[in-house]
Amino acid sequence: MEVNVRLFGDLREGRFEQQKTQLEENSRVIDLINKHQLPLEKVAVCFVNNHSVEFGQPLQNGDTVAFSPPIGGM
Template sequence: MEVNVKLFGDLREGRFEEKTTQLEENSRVIDVIKKHNLPLEDVAICMVNSHQAEFGQILLNHDTVAFSPPVGGM
């Protein structure tokens, strides 16, 4: 299956902003994180189709998965 992956903030450094990736059927959000070698501790926000998601959520063909690092500062 095919999913669109978007990275925000520091997660983009040395990687990509947005790309389409191939996954096995019944893949989960955590599988996308592993496939793209994202440090788990750097993924603070995870969205699937603009809705907050857990790492164990099963993905469907053509889903959009977005990852963001912790955001902070004053």
Template sequence: MEVDVKLFGDLREGRFEQEKTQLEENSRVIDVIKKCNLPLEHVAVCFVNNCQAEFGQVLEDGDRIAFSPPVGGM
């Protein structure tokens, strides 16, 4: 399946701003974090299809995932 991944803030450094990526069926948000080589402690907020999500959420083909680092009081 294919999902669209967007990174915000410092998570973009040395990576990308937005890209499509291929995943196995029944992949979870945590699998995207690992595939993008994001340090888990640097991911403060995750959204799937514009709704806040947990790292264990199962993804579906075409989902839009966004990751944000801690900012300000986060």
């Protein structure tokens, strides 16, 4: 399946701002984090299709997943 990934803030450093990523069926947000080697301590917020989710959230083909580091008082 294919999902669209968006990175914000420091998570972009040495990576990308937005890209499409291929994943196996039944993948979860944590699988996407691991695939892109994002440091868990720097991922403060995760959104799937503009809804805040936990790392165990299952993904579906065509989802848009956004990761953000801590900002301000987060």
